Amino acid sequence: MSAHLIAPNFDLSATLNSGQAFHWEPHGSDGFVGCVGNQAMLLRQSGQRIHVTPPEAREGARRYLRLGEDHEAVLRSFPAQDAVLAEAVAYCPGLRILRQPLWECLATFLTSSMKQVAHIRQISLRLRQELGESCRLGDLALGAFPEPGVIARAGERRLREFGLGYRAGFVHRAAVRLASGEVRLEEGEALDDEALLEFLLTFDGVGEKIANCVRLFGYGRLAAFPVDVWIERVLRERYFGGGEVGRKELVRFVADHFGDYGGYAQQYLFHHARTSRGNSRSRP
DNA sequence: GTCCAGGAGAGGC
DNA sequence: GCCTCTCATGGA
Numbered sequence: 233m234s235a236h237l238i239a240p241n242f243d244l245s246a247t248l249n250s251g252q253a254f255h256w257e258p259h260g261s262d263g264f265v266g267c268v269g270n271q272a273m274l275l276r277q278s279g280q281r282i283h284v285t286p287p288e289a290r291e292g293a294r295r296y297l298r299l300g301e302d303h304e305a306v307l308r309s310f311p312a313q314d315a316v317l318a319e320a321v322a323y324c325p326g327l328r329i330l331r332q333p334l335w336e337c338l339a340t341f342l343t344s345s346m347k348q349v350a351h352i353r354q355i356s357l358r359l360r361q362e363l364g365e366s367c368r369l370g371d372l373a374l375g376a377f378p379e380p381g382v383i384a385r386a387g388e389r390r391l392r393e394f395g396l397g398y399r400a401g402f403v404h405r406a407a408v409r410l411a412s413g414e415v416r417l418e419e420g421e422a423l424d425d426e427a428l429l430e431f432l433l434t435f436d437g438v439g440e441k442i443a444n445c446v447r448l449f450g451y452g453r454l455a456a457f458p459v460d461v462w463i464e465r466v467l468r469e470r471y472f473g474g475g476e477v478g479r480k481e482l483v484r485f486v487a488d489h490f491g492d493y494g495g496y497a498q499q500y501l502f503h504h505a506r507t508s509r510g511n512s513r514s515r516p
Numbered sequence: 517g518t519c520c521a522g523g524a525g526a527g528g529c
Numbered sequence: 530g531c532c533t534c535t536c537a538t539g540g541a
Contacts, residue, residue, distance in 0.1 A: 251522055345523035350540055352522080397537030402524090439524050460522035478531080502522070 234274075235287035237299050243326025244277040247297070250503045251349045252330050252449050254340060254356040255377075265369060267360070268296045269333045272367035272374040285369070298331050298452075306454075306493045314489075316470045317497055320504035327503050329496055330449055334417040335410065336377035337450035338435070341442045342402045349506075351395070358394045359383075383407035402437025409435070417450075425453050440483075448495040457486045457494040466505045 248256040248264050256266040263276040273289035275282055284293045294300065307325075310317055339359075344352050360375030363382050367374050383391070384407040391400035409415055420428045428451060432443040440459075447456035459467075459482060467482045468474065490497040 341522080344521090346521055346536085347523095347538080348521045348540060350521095351538070354539085392537090395538060398535090399523095399537080437524065441523060445522070458522065461520090462522065480531080506522090 233287055234276075234283045234285040235290040236281045236283045237290065237294055237297070238280060239277070239282045239297070239299055240280050241303060241326055242277070242280070242282070242297070242299070242328060243324060244275060244282060244297075246324050246326060246503065247328045247330065248275075250327055250499065251506065252499070253332060254349070254353040255360060257357075265372060265374060267364075267367050267374050267376045268292050269336075270365060270367055270376045272369040272372070272376075274369060296331055298328060303328070306496050309491050309493045310497055311489060311491065316466070317490075317500065320500040323504045323508055324500070327500060329452075329454065329499055331452050332449050333377070334420070334446070334450045335380060338406065338417065338432075338438075338446050339377065339383070339403050341445045341449075342406060342435075342437050343396055343399050344442065344445075345399060345437070355395050359391075362394065380407040380410035384411040399437065402435075406435050406437070420451060425455065428453065448498075454493050454495045455491070457490060457498045459483055459486065460502070462502050462505050463498060466501050 244264070253266075256264040259265040259274060260276070262278075263274050265272070265274050267273070268289070269292070271289050271292050273293060274285040275293060277283075282293070282297070284290045307321065310321070340352065340356055343355050347355075357375075360377055363378035363386055364375035365378070367376050378386075383403060388400045388404040391404055396403060410417065420431050423431060425447065428447055429440075429443050432438050432446055433440070438446075444456040444458040447453040448458065459479070464479065464482060467485065468477055471485070486494060486498070
């Protein structure tokens with residue numbers, strides 16, 4: 233039994249494997265299994281349809297995949313004279329931004345600093361398997377991302393067993409803050425973009441880059457533009473002719489160049505730089 | 517074995 | 530304000 237969603241110009245595989253979420257596992261020839269919150273689901277794309285199993289996960293999947301939004305408006309908003317961005321969009325036009333549950337988004341990106349995507353993925357899966365609530369999907373048992381209280385009780389030492397290294401303290405302290413009720417991530421929903429940034433920066437281990445990832449992939453602030461090592465390289469090489477440009481100047485540039493949907497532009501540039509052939513650092 | 521990763525924070529200047 | 534160093538780990 234499954235339900236389906238209409239998803240025009242959508243690339244499920246690229247979207248789930250583009251360094252936003254890290255826990256989706258291939259299933260069968262063209263499916264992916266994972267949890268969104270505590271809902272286990274199988275997603276499978278055929279043409280413009282995405283089939284969701286079980287059917288009761290349909291609305292959760294729709295929200296997570298941000299379906300039903302006007303993606304053409306996003307593409308129209310991009311700077312008209314930007315050939316670099318146009319190339320990245322043409323490379324994978326079906327790539328989208330996800331809308332992830334806030335805590336799993338924050339916690340996952342707290343583990344991301346100075347880590348390769350493959351390793352962030354390994355940590356995310358281990359946290360889910362070892363500490364997360366087990367969610368059944370037919371014969372499969374998938375792990376939800378562990379609640380703050382569970383991580384708080386597990387302790388920093390236990391987290392280090394999962395390969396978090398010095399990031400274990402960041403994740404643990406954030407979990408303790410949330411589990412104690414001192415703050416709630418949902419408070420951020422009501423804040424404007426700037427106030428939300430300030431709020432996220434109050435978490436130890438969250439700097440501007442990770443805060444922007446959480447604003448973009450969790451809170452759905454589509455103008456947020458995370459500048460990581462990949463984006464920094466692309467900007468320097470393709471937008472500034474390989475010249476010596478300070479990181480600060482790059483941040484200033486993206487703020488007024490890419491516009492209201494800069495987060496999408498960023499994701500297209502990131503995905504293209506990281507996965508396309510011709511980039512010596514990327515793997516085929 | 518070597519390089520480097522979706523960084524942040526502290527310290528020096 | 531900007532530059533540099535350290536933090537911990539494992540995939541490529």
